[in-house]
Amino acid sequence: MEPKNPVVDYLRMDRIPHIWCPGCGLGTVVNCFVRAIKTCDIPRDLISVVSGIGCTGRMAGYLKLDSFHTTHGRPIPFATGLKLANPKLKVIVCSGDGDLFSIGGNHFIHAARRNTDMTIICVNNFTYGMTGGQVTPTTPIEAIASTTPYGNTEEPFNLSHLAESAGAVYVARWTTFHVRQLIKSIKEAVQKSGFSFVEIISPCPTLYGRRNKLGDGLEMMRAFKEKSTVRNGADTREVGLDFKGGIVCGKFIDRERPTYLERYNERMTARLGASYKPYEGVL
Amino acid sequence: MKADPKGVMTGAHFLDGDHACCEGALAAGCRFVAGYPITPSTEVVERIAARFPAVGGMFIQMEDEIASSIAIQGAVWAGAKAMTVTSGPGFSLMMEHIGLAAMLETPCVFVNVQRGGPSTGLPTLPGQADMMQARWGSHGDYEVIAFCPNSPQECFDLTIEAFNMAEIYRVPVMLMLDECVGHMTEKVVIPEADAIEIAERRFTGAKPGEYLPYETNGNWVPPMVKAGDGHYFHMTGLTHDERGYPVMNAEAQEKCVHRIVNKIRENADAIVRLREAEIEDADVVVVSYGITSRVALKAISMAQAEGIKVGHMRLVTAWPFPENRIRRLADQGKAFVMPELNYGQMYLELERVVQGRTRSLLVPHGGGTVHDPEVIYRKIKEAVQ
């Protein structure tokens, strides 16, 4: 019997080949994602993936799990409803930098603040790929985008620092070059109780690389390899990214805070007494 | 299916419309509410926040209305009955997700306690100027169902009805209160739980691997699943095929739109709720809804005292609009008078259906209070001249 690619059972093969460009890192992310959740101690039926809009937003559609391709910027509040209605579910949001941090930025900080139990995987390619390469909140200063034809002048977000400041209990950053570390990080993030965040720097050769003379996907991957340093536990204030500069990778934050539901049940029990049945979902 | 007694506060109460709406949701089996406070709807979520922990429900105050309007859809796909509650400006923010609910066919309830607008307008005073927005506010073609209670009692009754319709047709249902009804306090009688009919969610009997989310088998409304049951189903706001997969072509679009529009249009007669009085002999029919319907009755009695033959039609459901009924009455030569707290919204529907065959008069009002019955009465007289 011909052996099978270990990820295909987790893919909607009737939708493959996918729409992503040659040299795009999203497929690599999918590989790492599937390998991570396959080794997690979580029943597959209980895993839900929620995406927003954009190239990364299509991830939900390729994964053979309960999967939701929602509206632009709103996967986190959708995931919040999903998780709170049935806390047994393991809810993972996969979306891009524009979706999660521009239009969806407010939802990100509030979910982190509440410490809602969910994992956010942000594929950061510094651009809106699907719509033609516009500037995003992570595009480095100087970088060219279709809406910053003379170079970006806005300070980008340092996502790791933002996540830490807002309250995330797990924060890590890797590039698509760091596949083994990435698998481990996704696994840790998914198994972590609370709001966990994994940023993945990924090549968009078609709309970011080419416009900024960074070469094709492979050349961008080589750059990730050369310019990245691993500094676990690094101070997130110091891991901001600039154009063509170094990329600090690693697990930056791994801490404990009560989750939204833990706090909720604790408070209700304290206030309402023994008559209160701890909330375990509406079903 | 009967209501779960846990959520039913049986008895006679003195409640405002907002609180009655909360009790209706509880009785209907709603156990997930996401909302963002906004006058004059805030009392609904305040009561829910207080009542939910005891019945195993979850209320979360989200960061804004956009988040609220999609959090409820996440909850529905986890198996809950869910609603969100807002008012004018918040309703504007929710529009995109009304479209998402229409497209995914997520059964859910949007409560809008209407205030004066546009923009911040009159937060504490009534309006009825979101009626067209409720129907057409999101982009694209779709249909919704909208209820217009005219008393706290109906806020209770019609919230249950809204949840039932949402389940039966897998459609977002709008509950269009107005500030006056929302903040008005009256007697509300809540029956025993087993006297309350609840529409259960229709789940598929298909095994994992066999279920196709939008396979209709000739019916208008396909059965549902929920996350966690092993179906590995996919939902997308993109135009999709039976599998729920995105398909970008005109043929798929036609199939999608045809069904989400016509499942409501073709069932309009079963959905439409009207309350009529003294219509048969009438020369004039006053058509109204919400708080305006009560004021209209006062004007009608003034006209009747003068011997004018005037009847009343109340739109308990504003959407779908009761086209067939209005058309028949127009064919009989009856004139129409329509007061509403806006400058002509449902009136456009009335005109569209009447098509100039009989007289139809608008009694516009900018909102902030209700009509002076005298003004409606004068319009009734004008209609019979």
Place this chain on the structure above:
Amino acid sequence: MSATEIKFSGFGGQGVILAGIIFGRAASIYDNKFATLTQSFGPEARGSACSAQLIVSEDQVLYPYVTRPQILMAMSQEAFNKFLPETTDDATVIIEEELVKATGLKPGMKLYGIPATRIAEELGRKMILNIVMVGFFTAVTGLVGYESAREAVKDSVPQGTEVMNLKAFDRGYQYGKELK
């Protein structure tokens, strides 16, 4: 006309709205009449003259707002000054007599006063003056039954405070009965 329009008024913190709710509850739940209560919300309700409007009727109340109150309850001077001009020429005016100086009444009006704050203080809690007023109001208007109003008080006050509130109600009620 079978409808009676009532305005309950005072300043914020006196329990004006609750007084209206109790009376509406007594009328609709226990006396089986129709009662519709509306109130001002928002910034205008946070000012010094706050009010609740109640219509009690034998038939369904169609027009929801009070336009010409036949009964005005005023627990502050400002509320009295503000709302007296709205009342009917033969209105019944019920005041907290130590806080309100009733001037400008028309000849057909009936005035009833009670030192509700002082009575509430004597009972040990100044904040139950509104319940004293409700008792007084019940006695002088006769619009709802004594038992109905008492039941409505019981339903409307925080658990554990029923005894004190019913005492306040009865004191107000007796005061009114003696005045009549």
Place this chain on the structure above:
Amino acid sequence: MAESKKSKEPRGKVFINSELCKGCGFCIEFCPTNVLEFSNTFNSKGYHPPAAARPENCTGCDLCGIYCPDFAIFGILMKAVA
């Protein structure tokens, strides 16, 4: 087991689905034992898929499979094949 014997027998094997390949070259670049090279042939979309030029070097580590964005290649241990 003797060391010398182990080096002769490849420890792993790569499987390639040429039709899914978009020619990004990730697998070739990041194979730690240099097993792969672009083949001379085109797939139906005009890409040169990889081929195992030095199959004896394969350790079955599956890094090619992890990197491949198009699910077109994977490596497995020989003992898993058998």
